[in-house]
Amino acid sequence: MELTPSLLRLHRTASVSLVLLIVLCVLWELVLAPLRPGGSWMVIKALPLLAPLPGTIRRNIYTMQWASMLILLYFTEGVVRAWSDTGPSQWLAFAEIALSTTYFFCAIFFLRPYKQAARRMAREAIEKAADSHEHRE
Numbered sequence: 001m002e003l004t005p006s007l008l009r010l011h012r013t014a015s016v017s018l019v020l021l022i023v024l025c026v027l028w029e030l031v032l033a034p035l036r037p038g039g040s041w042m043v044i045k046a047l048p049l050l051a052p053l054p055g056t057i058r059r060n061i062y063t064m065q066w067a068s069m070l071i072l073l074y075f076t077e078g079v080v081r082a083w084s085d086t087g088p089s090q091w092l093a094f095a096e097i098a099l100s101t102t103y104f105f106c107a108i109f110f111l112r113p114y115k116q117a118a119r120r121m122a123r124e125a126i127e128k129a130a131d132s133h134e135h136r137e
Contacts, residue, residue: 001117007110014064014106015057021074021099022049024092033089045077056107061114068107075100 003011025046034040048070055063078096085093 001113010106010110011059014103014110017099017102017106018049018053018056021103022046024095024099025049028092033092061111064107064111068104071100071103
């Protein structure tokens with residue numbers, strides 16, 4: 001499939017938002033607003049985001065599909081902490097919401113043409129198989 005400028009922009013934005021979300025998670029729990037002074041074990045929440053990073057950067061369709069579901073956990077954490085936390089942690093939660101939402105929508109819109117092409121190919125294969133079956137009878 002040909003990568004149009006808009007698809008490249010979507011991919012780039014998804015990749016950047018994922019990297020920024022990883023950085024945010026690490027800085028949030030170690031420096032900016034940790035649960036305990038000096039840092040917190042909550043920093044490990046950034047680890048699952050490292051798994052889809054290489055695949056996202058390489059435009060791996062399968063990786064971007066499951067990462068768009070994984071990212072919803074970070075959206076949920078952001079909503080909960082934006083609602084319950086105060087001060088800097090609340091603002092960091094809003095940033096987490098923004099970055100996870102950005103990744104989600106960029107990934108979904110990047111994947112959309114691939115999903116449409118897959119559906120079209122499946123439909124054509126079914127029609128071809130049906131035609132082949134009709135000719136045998």
